Amino acid sequence: MKKLIYAFLVIISIEVSAQNTMMQNTKDALNQDGIKIGSHTSTMLYGFDTRTTEVQGSYYLDTDWNMATVRFYPKTISTPKGTVKLDSLTDIQIRIILQGNDVEFNTPDGIKVISGTLVKSFSFQKNNQNPPKNYISTLEFVDNFDKVKPSFFEVIVDGKTKLLEYTKVTTQKPDYVEAFNVGSKDLKIVKEKQLFVNKGKEVVRFSTNKKDLFELMADKKPEIEKYIKDNDFTLKDRANLLKIFGYYNSLSMM
Known part of the structure; x- marks a missing residue:
């Protein structure tokens, strides 16, 4: 299956390079003899x-x-060696x-x-x-x-x-x-x-400001405000922002 896929990718890569219309997939097709790109x-x-x-x-x-x-x-997709x-x-x-x-x-x-x-x-x-x-x-x-x-x-x-x-x-x-x-x-x-x-x-x-954040998380605003205050988070800190989004998603699952 890998050899078929490599060959397929080589064939398709030439056509995509030329017209950007063909679809593409798996690995071994990249080694078909006689085809260069x-x-x-x-x-x-x-x-x-x-x-x-x-x-x-x-x-x-x-x-x-x-x-x-x-x-x-x-x-x-159909190829000279079958469908992939x-x-x-x-x-x-x-x-x-x-x-x-x-x-x-x-x-x-x-x-x-x-x-x-x-x-x-x-x-x-x-x-x-x-x-x-x-x-x-x-x-x-x-x-x-x-x-x-x-x-x-x-x-x-x-x-x-x-x-x-x-x-x-x-x-x-x-x-x-x-x-x-x-x-x-x-x-x-x-x-x-x-x-x-x-x-x-x-x-x-x-935007990393509280206005955008609270508009996005309006359904959990009290919880998010408390979480930010308790942890003294600043939204300019990427690590803090990731924790806030993770916490909000965990609340949304409850």
Whole structure:
């Protein structure tokens, strides 16, 4: 089954790279003989002449390869060797490219690239640290305010009310003015971490202030106020914020 899946991923990765429309899945298909795919780098900046420009920053969520478990959206697809059901991969090295929402797989046959829209979730342990980092596709939620693009949320706190972190990426073009010798010749890739919470299937931006917190947790406001006061918590402290969300979710289960 693994060999069939690897072969499948190689075939699909070429078509996804070309038109971003095909679905994808499991492991051994990445080694099919005679099929090659170019490597993908985070400094591919189509439309920019970078011969005299330095690129500062990276489009990768994390430039390191991480050993991950990847879960795909379920779908059965036909390949030259039969049908393959999209399922999951374990013990596979991946990197996430935020610009364009692509996922790189590090395979014995080289780096393969697929569309991130094919991946429902993934998890990995950074440098073997616990707990593992868990990510879920932004497509799992409704964004009525158009604040997020197809990408992944890191699940900071899981539960009925999730605390999610989205990495927004922007590209700052060179603003150098030769006549006055001012500005920068560099192209900068800027990543901004933004917090979101879910209200059912909808996601909304979350600010770390008491007004937003108490509006979100209005049904348990007295308990949350007491919990914050008794523990002398400040919302600017990420560890405190995680504990508050964990406590609120535990109350919601009662």
